[in-house]
Amino acid sequence: MSRSYRFLALALAALLVLVGVAKVLDGGESTDASVTGVPSATEPAGDGTTAAPGGDTVALAEGLVTDEVDGDMETTSTTAPPQTAACSITTVLKLGSTGDEVACLEQQLAGDGYLATAADGTFDDTTDTAVRAYQTALSLEVDGIVGRQTAQAMGIWAGPLGPMPATDADCPSTSHGAIVDRANQRAALCENGHITYEFPMTSAWSQPDPGTYPVYAKDLHASSNLTGQYSEMTHFVAFTRGKYKGARIAFHSVPTYSNGEYVQPLESVGTAAYHGESSGCIRVLPDDAVKIWDWLSIGDEVHVIS
Numbered sequence: 001m002s003r004s005y006r007f008l009a010l011a012l013a014a015l016l017v018l019v020g021v022a023k024v025l026d027g028g029e030s031t032d033a034s035v036t037g038v039p040s041a042t043e044p045a046g047d048g049t050t051a052a053p054g055g056d057t058v059a060l061a062e063g064l065v066t067d068e069v070d071g072d073m074e075t076t077s078t079t080a081p082p083q084t085a086a087c088s089i090t091t092v093l094k095l096g097s098t099g100d101e102v103a104c105l106e107q108q109l110a111g112d113g114y115l116a117t118a119a120d121g122t123f124d125d126t127t128d129t130a131v132r133a134y135q136t137a138l139s140l141e142v143d144g145i146v147g148r149q150t151a152q153a154m155g156i157w158a159g160p161l162g163p164m165p166a167t168d169a170d171c172p173s174t175s176h177g178a179i180v181d182r183a184n185q186r187a188a189l190c191e192n193g194h195i196t197y198e199f200p201m202t203s204a205w206s207q208p209d210p211g212t213y214p215v216y217a218k219d220l221h222a223s224s225n226l227t228g229q230y231s232e233m234t235h236f237v238a239f240t241r242g243k244y245k246g247a248r249i250a251f252h253s254v255p256t257y258s259n260g261e262y263v264q265p266l267e268s269v270g271t272a273a274y275h276g277e278s279s280g281c282i283r284v285l286p287d288d289a290v291k292i293w294d295w296l297s298i299g300d301e302v303h304v305i306s
Contacts, residue, residue, distance in 0.1 A: 084155030085104070085154065087100075087103075087104035087107065088104065089104055089105060089146070089156050089157065089158065089159065090158050090159040091159060092145060092146065092147045092148075092164070092167065093123055093145070094123060094128075094144065094145045094146065095123055095128050095144060096123060097123040098121055098122050098123065099121055102119075102122060102127070103119045103121040105123070105127070105146055105151075105154075106119035106120070106121070106127060108154045108155075108156050109127070109134060112134065114133050114134045114137075115130040131150070134153075134154075138153050141210045141211060145169060147164065148160070163184050163306055165184060165186070166184075166186065166195065166305060167195070168190075168193055168194050168195055170188075170195075170303055170305050171188075171193045172190065172212050172300075172301030172302065172303040173212075173301060174300045175191065176189075176295055176296060176300045177189070177296075177300055177301045177302065177303065178292065178296060178300075178302045178303070179195070179303050179305060180201070180203070180282060180303070181305050181306050182204075182205075182208075182275075182304070183306035184306070185202065185272065186198060186199070186200060186201065186270065187199055187200075187201045187284070189291065189292070189296075197291065199270075199284060199285065199288040199291075200270020200284070200285070200288075201251075201282050201283060202254070202268070202270065202275065202277050202278055202282075202283040203275065203276075203280075203281075203283070204276060204279055204280045204281075205275065205276040206243075207242055207244075207249070207280050208239075208240045208242070208249050208280065208304050209304065210304050212301050212302070213239040213240040213301065213302050214239065214298075214299055214301055214302075215237055215238065215239045215297065215298055215299060215301070216238055216239065216298060217236070217238040217248070218236060218237050218293065218296075218298065219236040219238075220234060220235060220236070220293075221234055222234065222252065224255055229257055230257070230258055231256055231257050231263055232255060232258075233252045233253050233254070234252065234253045234286070235251070235252055235253050235289035236250045236251070236252045237250050237251040237292050237293060237296050238250035239302040240302075240304075242279075247279075249281055249282070250281050250282070251282045251284055251292045252282070252283065252284070252289060253283070253285070253286045254266060254269060254284070254285065254286065255283075263277075266286075269284065
């Protein structure tokens with residue numbers, strides 16, 4: 001081979017190497033977490049490999065797949081809308097509720113054109129349909145439950161202006177489920193519509209959004225560089241994706257650095273001071289991470305109420 005052909009061959013080989021590196025880097029601009037070992041239950045990514053929760057990377061035989069960190073944005077508190085109607089409610093109302101506060105709700109729905117029948121103080125299927133239509137029109141969570149947010153929009157809320165704690169009514173429909181309450185930095189496990197265990201958590205400011213999501217992946221061991229240092233965490237239970245870049249969001253234990261130190265003090269989990277430390281995932285105490293892992297299976301639902 002002549003010298004010119006040998007030089008051309010070397011140049012082509014170098015170009016191929018650069019293209020390969022570019023393809024690897026294109027997987028994501030930063031790494032949140034990487035799952036090590038064999039995941040017990042995961043969701044395939046589009047290329048046939050497996051991605052892990054919360055902007056994670058998963059070590060598989062085919063190589064390393066990287067999701068982008070979803071990011072977060074702090075929200076500012078706002079003053080609750082004032083009560084403007086002639087009557088008011090102070091508690092959460094839903095299908096089966098009765099009394100004067102239901103009559104007030106029905107009067108307001110009728111006045112807004114969502115209910116054609118007379119107010120009778122019974123939250124029946126007709127009232128439920130009207131509430132859902134109202135929530136749809138105002139881009140609220142459509143669940144048929146009139147809590148603080150829906151009642152404030154109607155101008156009939158006279159209850160507490162702060163976040164309301166979770167109740168049995170917030171449990172999802174599956175026999176095993178969980179509740180995430182970002183406003184109060186609390187979560188809960190449910191069985192057949194009843195809260196059975198409550199625990200503190202640390203979440204992002206602006207996500208996950210309120211809604212009901214099915215558990216779709218579980219991975220036992222993970223590692224992360226999100227804080228700028230290598231850390232490890234356990235018991236991923238993924239149930240949704242971030243709204244900024246689509247990174248996966250999950251319950252997991254508070255991460256630890258290589259020296260065994262936690263990325264945040266355990267006593268700070270659930271406190272307002274650490275609200276927003278996560279970029280989307282739900283950090284919980286190590287023992288609670290085990291409880292969640294044991295309790296929730298693929299397909300069980302997580303209800304994010306705030």
